[in-house]
Amino acid sequence: MEISPFVLFWAAIFTSNVLLTNFLGMCSYLSVSREMESAFGLGVAVIFVLTVTCALNWLVYYYLLVPLNIVYLQYIIFIIVIAATVQLLELMIERFTPALYYTLGIFLPLITVNCAIFGVALFMIIRNYTFLQIIAYASGSGIGWLLAIMMLAGIRSKLKEKLIPGGLQGVGISLIVTGIMALAFIGFSGIVNVQ
Amino acid sequence: MNKKDIFITSAFKDNSVIRQVLGICSSLAVTNLMLNSLIMGLGVIFTLVFSSLTISLIRNYTPRSVRMMAQVLIIGSYVIIVDIFLRANLPEISKQLGPYVGLIITNCILMGRAEAFSSKNNPVDSMIDGVGAGIGYTLVLLSIACIRELFGFGSLFGLTILGSWWLKWSIMVMAPSAFFLLAVMIWIMNDKVYKVKTS
Secondary structure (H helix, E strand, O other): OOOOHHHHHHHHHOOOOOOOOOOOOHHHHHHOOOOHHHHHHHHHHHHHHHHHHHHHHHHHHHHHHHHHOOHHHHHHHHHHHHHHHHHHHHHHHHHHOHHHHHHHHHHHHHHHOOHHHHHHHHHHHHOOOOHHHHHHHHHHHHHHHHHHHHHHHHHHHHHOOOOOOHHHOOHHHHHHHHHHHHHHHHOOOOOOOOO | OOHHHHHHHHHHHOOOOOOOOOOHHHHHHOOOOHHHHHHHHHHHHHHHHHHHHHHHHOOOOOOHHHHHHHHHHHHHHHHHHHHHHHHHHOHHHHHHHHHHOHHHOOOHHHHHHHHHHHOOOOHHHHHHHHHHHHHHHHHHHHHHHHHHHHHHHOEEOOEEOOOOOOOOOHHHHOHHHHHHHHHHHHHHHHHHHOOOOOO
């Protein structure tokens, strides 16, 4: 069944949130969520890179890898496309909008190794999305990721002065908070199903 | 450092998941079934051992500026081997693991070991370190999967343990339980085993 891109966009944010249901992008999610400001910067960078690289990867996959019958090389090709795009974006942002570079620039190298970018590209192949669908799914996933990291950063800034059991400080409490967030997001899961 | 120390350090003392919080994505996603976790763990061990060996062998010939890209490409090649092997021999499990086999490439454990160990040490030590880190990762996966499969499906490795009287906890199959279990595991390990000093 063909899912309309619009439905897919909302589904990617709420019902199948890339972080809270598919566990993608956990490393940078846990390490950059100390402050709201940097969390927001990274989130915006993820939305941007995710949409651009998924569109590029879709084109590369269906117009290069499939005709040449080298689909098995997809992992390496995708990684190269992602790394190259990030480098290029970094250069362009630095050249044209220095102001943006100071807020976004430091996050861009982190994104090459963010599994959300690579994971969404692999999901798009497994689920046979069309070009419009992947644009919607990728941008939705990016926004969903931003939402999750902003929520965690907000909660963590409140938790700073609270007494937390020793072994649970840092990563432990962040994972528990994330688990509660994931529980809340299960509440959305009846609305649409995109698996 | 002798060989045994290298193994113990990378498998237990500096366990990648618990102590360094690397490779969380896959350890949360595939742990709903024991069998999937075991296969995933073996895939990671294979990739780790051979990528450590290769990276260590070429460590003196790789320029510093391109070493990250070289490491990613080496890891990527081994992941492709794992993926093709799974698709050919275990198509059912390969389908269930979905994108997470490919995601071994961006698993931070691999880049972490490559950067911290095998780009500085000799091939034999690097392989031992790879085996250690892989086994540490697999053990964490299996212990989370053990709880999730037992309570969620009433079985272990697909064999029914708890019988039909057991009311399956559907929360254990869903995403939140993975977060909670890993958090509790980190908590217990930090308190009881590693005795982390708290501020």
